[in-house]
Amino acid sequence: MALATMVFFSCKNDKKTSDNPFFSDYDTPFKVPPFDKIDTTHFMPAFIEGMKQQNEEIDKIINNSDSPTFDNTVLPFDKSGLTLTKVSYVFFNLTESTTNEQIQAIERKVSPMLSNHNDEIFMNAKLFERIKAVYEKRNDMKLDDQQIRVVEKYYRDFERLGANLPKDKQDSLKKINEELSTLTTKFGENLLAENKNFQMVVDKKEDLDGLPQSSIDAAAETAKAKKLEGKWVFTIDKPSLIPFLQYAKNRDLREKLYRGYFMKGDNGNANDNNDVIAKIAKLRVKKAKLLGYESYAAYVIDDNMAKTPEKVNEFLAKLWEPSLAMAKNELVEMQKLIDKEGGKFKLQPWDWWYYAEKVRKAKYDLDENEMKPYFSLDNVKNGIFHVSGKLYGITFEKLTNLPVYFSDVETYEVKEADGKHLGIVYFDFHPRDSKRGGAWCGGFESAGWRDGKKVDPIVSIVCNFTKASGDTPALLTWDEVETLFHEFGHGLHSLFTEGKYNRTAGNVPRDYVELPSQFMESYASEPEVLKIYAKHYKTGEVIPDKLIEKIQNSSKFNQGFTMTELLAAAILDMDYHNLTDPRDLNIKEFEKQAMEKIGLIPEILPRYRSTYFSHIWGGGYAAGYYVYLWAEVLVADAYEAFKQSGDIFNKDLATKFRKHCLEESGNGEGMDQYRKFRGQDPAIEPLLKRRGLK
Ligand SMILES: [Zn+2]
Numbered sequence: 120m121a122l123a124t125m126v127f128f129s130c131k132n133d134k135k136t137s138d139n140p141f142f143s144d145y146d147t148p149f150k151v152p153p154f155d156k157i158d159t160t161h162f163m164p165a166f167i168e169g170m171k172q173q174n175e176e177i178d179k180i181i182n183n184s185d186s187p188t189f190d191n192t193v194l195p196f197d198k199s200g201l202t203l204t205k206v207s208y209v210f211f212n213l214t215e216s217t218t219n220e221q222i223q224a225i226e227r228k229v230s231p232m233l234s235n236h237n238d239e240i241f242m243n244a245k246l247f248e249r250i251k252a253v254y255e256k257r258n259d260m261k262l263d264d265q266q267i268r269v270v271e272k273y274y275r276d277f278e279r280l281g282a283n284l285p286k287d288k289q290d291s292l293k294k295i296n297e298e299l300s301t302l303t304t305k306f307g308e309n310l311l312a313e314n315k316n317f318q319m320v321v322d323k324k325e326d327l328d329g330l331p332q333s334s335i336d337a338a339a340e341t342a343k344a345k346k347l348e349g350k351w352v353f354t355i356d357k358p359s360l361i362p363f364l365q366y367a368k369n370r371d372l373r374e375k376l377y378r379g380y381f382m383k384g385d386n387g388n389a390n391d392n393n394d395v396i397a398k399i400a401k402l403r404v405k406k407a408k409l410l411g412y413e414s415y416a417a418y419v420i421d422d423n424m425a426k427t428p429e430k431v432n433e434f435l436a437k438l439w440e441p442s443l444a445m446a447k448n449e450l451v452e453m454q455k456l457i458d459k460e461g462g463k464f465k466l467q468p469w470d471w472w473y474y475a476e477k478v479r480k481a482k483y484d485l486d487e488n489e490m491k492p493y494f495s496l497d498n499v500k501n502g503i504f505h506v507s508g509k510l511y512g513i514t515f516e517k518l519t520n521l522p523v524y525f526s527d528v529e530t531y532e533v534k535e536a537d538g539k540h541l542g543i544v545y546f547d548f549h550p551r552d553s554k555r556g557g558a559w560c561g562g563f564e565s566a567g568w569r570d571g572k573k574v575d576p577i578v579s580i581v582c583n584f585t586k587a588s589g590d591t592p593a594l595l596t597w598d599e600v601e602t603l604f605h606e607f608g609h610g611l612h613s614l615f616t617e618g619k620y621n622r623t624a625g626n627v628p629r630d631y632v633e634l635p636s637q638f639m640e641s642y643a644s645e646p647e648v649l650k651i652y653a654k655h656y657k658t659g660e661v662i663p664d665k666l667i668e669k670i671q672n673s674s675k676f677n678q679g680f681t682m683t684e685l686l687a688a689a690i691l692d693m694d695y696h697n698l699t700d701p702r703d704l705n706i707k708e709f710e711k712q713a714m715e716k717i718g719l720i721p722e723i724l725p726r727y728r729s730t731y732f733s734h735i736w737g738g739g740y741a742a743g744y745y746v747y748l749w750a751e752v753l754v755a756d757a758y759e760a761f762k763q764s765g766d767i768f769n770k771d772l773a774t775k776f777r778k779h780c781l782e783e784s785g786n787g788e789g790m791d792q793y794r795k796f797r798g799q800d801p802a803i804e805p806l807l808k809r810r811g812l813k
Contacts, residue, residue, distance in 0.1 A: 138156075139161045139164060139165055140152070140153050140156045140157050140161060141157075141161060141165035141168075141169075141202060141205050141206045141209075142165070142168065142202070147521070147522060148518075148520060148521060149521070149532070149540075149543050149575065149577070150564070150575075150577075151521050151522065151530075151543060151563060151564075151577055152208070152209050152522070152524075152563050153522055154209075154522040154523055154524045155522040156522075157209060159219075159221045159222060159225070161206075162206060162210050162222075162225050162229075163225055163228070163229065165202060165205075165206035166203065166206055166207075166210075166229050166232070166233070168202055169200065169201075169202035169203030169204075169205070169206055169207075170203060170232070170233075170236045172200070172201070172202050172203070173199050173200035173202075173203055173236075173240075174236075174239075176195060176196075176199040176200070177196070177199060177240065177243065177246055179195070180192055180195050180196060180199075180246065180249065181243070181245040181246050181249060186252070187249040187250075187252040187253050188253065188260065189253055189260060189262055189266050189270065192249045192250060192252075192253055193250065193253055193266075193269060193270055193273060194620075196246070196250070196273070197269060197273075197620050197621050197622055198569070198621065201569075207233075208562065208563045208564065209563060210222075210225070210226075210229075211561075212524075212561050212562075212563065212579060213524060214226050215554070215555050215559070215561070215581065216524070216525070216547055216553070216554050216555075216581050217524055217525050217551075217553045217554065218553050218554075218555075219553060241276065241277055241280040241282060242280070242281070242282060242289070244282075247277050247282040247283075250270075250273055250274055250277060251274065251277075253270055254270050254271065254273075254274040257270045257271070265618070265619065265620065265623065265786065266620075268623055268786070268787075269620045269622050269623055272622050272623060272626075273622060275422075279410065279418075279422070281293075281409075281410065284409065284410075288409055291409060292406065292409050292410075295402050295405055295406050295409070296406075298398075298402055299399065299402050299403070299406070302395055302398055302399050302402070303399065303736065303737055305395050306384075306392055306395050306396070306399070306733075306736045306737050307733070307737045309384055309390040309391070309392050309395065310383065310384055310390075310392070310731055310733065310737070312389075312390045313383045313384055313386070313390045313731075314354075314355060314356070314383070316390070317354065317355050317379040317383075318341075318345070318352050318353070318354055319352070319353045319354075319372065319375055319376050319379065320342070320347060320350050320351070320352055321338070321350060321351040321352075321353065321372070322349075322350045322351075326367075326369050326372055327351060327367070328367070328368040328369065329366045329367050329368040330362065330363065330366045330367055331362060331366060333362075334359075334362040334363065334366065335351065337358070337359065338351035338352055338353050338359065339351055341353075341354065341359070353376055355376065355379045355380040355383065360376060360377075360380055361472065363376055364376070364377060364469065364471075364472035364473060365472045365473060365475075365476045366473070366476065367473070370464075370469075370470065373469040373470070373473065374467070374469040376469075377468060377469035378469075381468070381724055381728055383728075383730060383731040384730030384731050385707070385728070385729075385730040391730070392729075392730040392731070392736075393706040393707065393729075393730060395736075396704075396706050396729055396730065396736055397703060397704045397705075397706055399736055400695050400696075400698065400704055401701045401702065401703065401704070402701075403415040403696065403741070404698050404699065404700065404701040405701045406418070408701070413699055414428065414696060414697050414698060414699050415696040415698070415741065415742060416428040416431070416693060416696035416697050416742035418742075419696065419741060419742040419743060420742055420743075422628060422629075423628045423629055423630045423743075423746075423789075424628050424630045424631055424749070424788070424789040424790050425630055425745075425749065428693065428696075428697055428742070431693060431742075431745050431749075432693055432697070434745070434748075434749065434752075434803075435686055435689055435690055435693065435745060435748075437803060438682065438686055438748065438803075438806075438807075438812075439686050439690070439717060441807060441812040441813065442678075442679060442682035442683045442686055442810075442812060443679075443683055443717075443718065443719075443720070444679075445678065445679030445682070445683075445811070445812055446679035446680050446682070446683040446720065446723060447679070447720065448679060449475070449478075449677060449679045449680055450466060450720065450722055452478060453466055453470075453471070453474035453475065453477075453478060454466050456474055456477060456478065457470075457474065466722055467722065468721070468722055468723065468724055470722075471680060471722060471723070475676075475677050475680065478676075478677075479673065479676055479677070482673075482676070483669055483672055483673040483676060484669065485669045485670070485673045487596060487597065489666065490596075490597055490666065490670070491594040491595070491596065492594060492655050492656055492657065493653040493654060493655055493656075493662045493666070494594060494595040494596075494597070494599075494600050494653060495592045495593065495594055495595070495656040496548060496584065496587075496592065496593035496594075496595060497592065498652050498653065498654055498656070499595055499599075499600050499603055499652060500546075500603070501652050502600075502604075502643070502648065502651065502652025502653070503603060503604055503607045503639070505648075505651055505652060506604075506639070506642045506648060507607070507611060509768045510768055510773040510776075510777075511611075511615075511773060511777055512535065512536030513533055513534060513535060513536065513541060513614075514533070514534050514536070515531045515532070515533055515534075515544075516531060516532045516534065517529065517530070517531055518530045518531060518532055518543075521543070523545070525547065525551075527547075527548070527549065528545055528546065528547045529545070529546045529547075529548075530543060530544070530545055530546075531543070531544045531546070533614055540575060541575070541576075541614055541615075542566070542575050542576040542577060542578060542613075542614045543575070543576075543577045543578070544578045544579075544580065544610060544614070545563070545577070545578065545579040545580065546580050546582075547579065547580070547581045547582070548582050548584050548593070549582075549583070549584060549585075549586045549593070550583040550584075550586075554581070554583065557583065558580075558581065558582040558583060558584075558602045558603075558605075558606050559580075559581055559606065560578065560579070560580050560581075560606045560607075560609035560610050560613070560636075561578075561579045561581065562576060562577055562578045562579050562613055563577040563579060564576055564577040565613065565616070565621075565624065565625065566613065566614070566615075566616040566617060566618075566624065566625065567616075567618065567619070567620075567621060567624050568618075568619045576613050576614050576616065578610045578613045578614055580603075580606045580607065580609075580610055582599070582602065582603065582606065584599050584602075584603075585599065591656075592656055594656065597670070600643055601640050601643050601644075604639050604640045604642060604643040605636045605637065605639065605640040606636065607639055608635045608636035608637065608638055608639025608640060609632075609635060609636045611635060611639065611781060612625065612635035612636075612781050612784065613625065615777055615781040615782045616781070616782060616784065616785070617782045617783065618783070618785055618786065623785040623786060624785050625784055625785050626785040627784050627785055627789055628789050629739075629740075629743055629746050630743070630745070630746040630749040630750060630789070631750065631753075631784070631789040632746070632750065633746065633747060633750035633751070633754075634750045634753050634754055634757075634780065634793075635780065635781060635784075637750055637751055637754040638754045638757055638758065638776075638780075640754075641754060641758045642767070644670055644671060644674065645767055646664075646667050646671070647767065648767075649662055649667055649670075650662065650667075675810070675811030678810045678811045678812065679812075680723060682810055682812065683719070683723050684723055684724065684725060684726040685726050685747070685748065686748070687714060687717070687719050687723070687724075687725035687726065688725040688726040688727045688732065688744055689744045689745045689748065690713065690717055690725075691710060691713050691714070691725050691727075691729065691732070692732070692734075692735045692740070692741070692742060692743070692744040692745070693742060693745070694709070694713045695709070695729075695735070696735075696741055696742035706729050706730070709729070710725075710728065710729045748806075751806055751809075752801055752803055752805075752806045753793055753801050755805035755806040755808070755809045756797065756801035756802055756805050756806070757776065757780075757793075757796070757797065757801075758805070759802075759805040760772055760797060761773075772796075775795075775796045776796050778796075779792050779793070779795040779796040780792055780793060780796050
């Protein structure tokens with residue numbers, strides 16, 4: 120089937136080959152993609168040709184009659200698939216940021232083809248045989264450290280995908296993978312249906328009491344779209360749910376809406392996920408066992424910095440006690456408020472946001488609208504340029520001569536202190552219908568080496584920030600400010616990456632990824648930094664000390680709750696994936712017992728209950744929800760080093776951080792790289808302090 124499709128496409132589009140920009144070197148400044156010449160019809164032929172080229176490259180490796188060496192096997196494999204990489208960079212950036220029906224159709228067709236292509240490579244017995252031969256002799260082949268590391272990484276990749284198993288076990292594994300992918304898809308479909316099915320219609324104006332106007336307007340618009348004009352419709356999507364929980368005075372409606380949310384996938388209807396999850400959990404244990412691991416968590420974490428599930432469990436347990444204690448204090452404070460107001464009830468989960476908001480106002484008197492004028496997009500952008508410049512000496516210059524994929528995309532050249540070219544950054548700031556939600560950092564080229572020449576990185580940062588309106592420039596919320604710093608931290612990681620081999624350059628484990636980003640984010644709220652970039656867009660007045668103080672103080676607000684719900688979810692994830700025998704689970708019971716075991720208070724639910732925990736059942740975070748907190752320990756510890764030195768821009772430390780944690784991040788194991796920078800293991804105390812837990 121796949122083959123037939125490929126032939127069809129390659130015939131149909133043959134005439135396009137000559138002018139297909141993916142088939143030759145980009146003829147643009149800094150070799151950026153020639154977006155003005157790329158047409159949707161170029162993608163499929165380039166994908167097909169790219170896969171064909173890579174297959175030919177692999178055939179050449181396995182048909183070589185010389186005995187396997189690094190240079191005739193591992194190196195050409197590492198460098199294979201250039202055309203495929205080129206078209207993938209452009210295509211998969213566009214599917215996220217400027218998609219359309221044509222692109223979506225190509226995506227549906229090409230995704231299974233690519234996954235199949237990948238399987239064929241990693242299940243290619245002859246290729247594995249040659250890689251294995253090099254692996255076994257790696258210490259006697261006069262290879263340097265990096266070459267040995269590349270060989271070991273590839274060997275492990277093959278092994279982890281089942282290349283080392285006997286034929287019958289490979290067949291079982293393929294079958295399990297197939298079942299898992301079907302179940303995972305089913306999980307997502309059920310959730311989507313549940314989301315769509317729930318709505319809360321409000322028809323009495325007094326039931327909107329307490330809500331901000333923006334929330335009321337949005338609900339009226341949703342009602343209109345659903346042909347319920349004159350009423351208000353609230354959904355369980357976060358932008359509708361959270362303000363309602365924070366501000367709606369009607370307690371019964373808060374409960375109704377929150378129930379709609381936390382019962383997702385657990386309603387005993389056609390979209391119930393209990394059974395789906397039980398099957399996924401069971402199959403994962405089987406898969407791990409086939410591959411020689413005790414549990415699925417052991418399989419996943421073996422590849423991470425943490426190395427073992429025990430280490431993760433221990434880490435989470437350490438944070439759990441102080442977080443829960445703090446949440447209990449927050450609860451006491453809110454209950455006092457309820458009692459004082461004469462409310463004769465015990466706080467319930469759907470009351471938490473409402474009373475927390477009241478405490479926040481009373482304690483910190485912080486209003487978002489008071490802050491926004493100081494955070495115009497241009498000023499915040501200058502803030503990240505300033506911080507990057509002070510830490511690493513780099514400079515930024517706006518370019519106007521590069522082709523872009525959408526009119527308001529901005530491009531910058533990044534240069535070293537000595538003026539040497541470092542890379543290019545694309546910024547795509549504002550929402551549009553063709554862009555998915557959220558913010559992320561991607562790119563169109565990775566730093567590396569090709570044919571003995573250095574390849575410079577091309578980074579892309581995509582956000583969904585507030586737009587300018589009328590005479591008012593784009594003014595960012597505090598959350599957006601932090602997001603820009605965060606994504607730019609990922610960007611710096613890509614810009615600074617060095618390394619000769621694709622397999623290792625900048626290639627870090629999952630629980631390392633958020634170190635560069637969260638590190639950069641730490642600078643956003645630093646008073647010394649705020650005073651440089653946070654200036655009133657009208658008057659140019661520097662942000663007042665009083666406001667800085669409020670921002671700083673409120674950063675520890677409600678952290679007991681935030682940490683507790685996050686940790687509860689991370690622990691639940693670990694419990695599912697620590698299972699060592701493939702048994703039939705009763706999901707409701709399992710979740711209940713897991714939460715009872717750690718003493719979670721009934722006023723707080725895990726951030727995701729089992730039946731809608733997409734990270735672990737649908738996404739790539741199985742036995743991996745802990746990574747956000749894990750990276751935050753490193754970040755807090757790293758930042759502490761700067762603070763202790765008395766200079767948050769300490770040149771010496773910045774140079775070390777850049778070298779070991781950014782440039783050479785993939786050269787060694789994550790923790791070793793970190794130790795090279797810090798000279799010691801990270802301590803957990805700085806995180807506890809930062810979160811207000813100590
Ligand atoms: Zn991130």
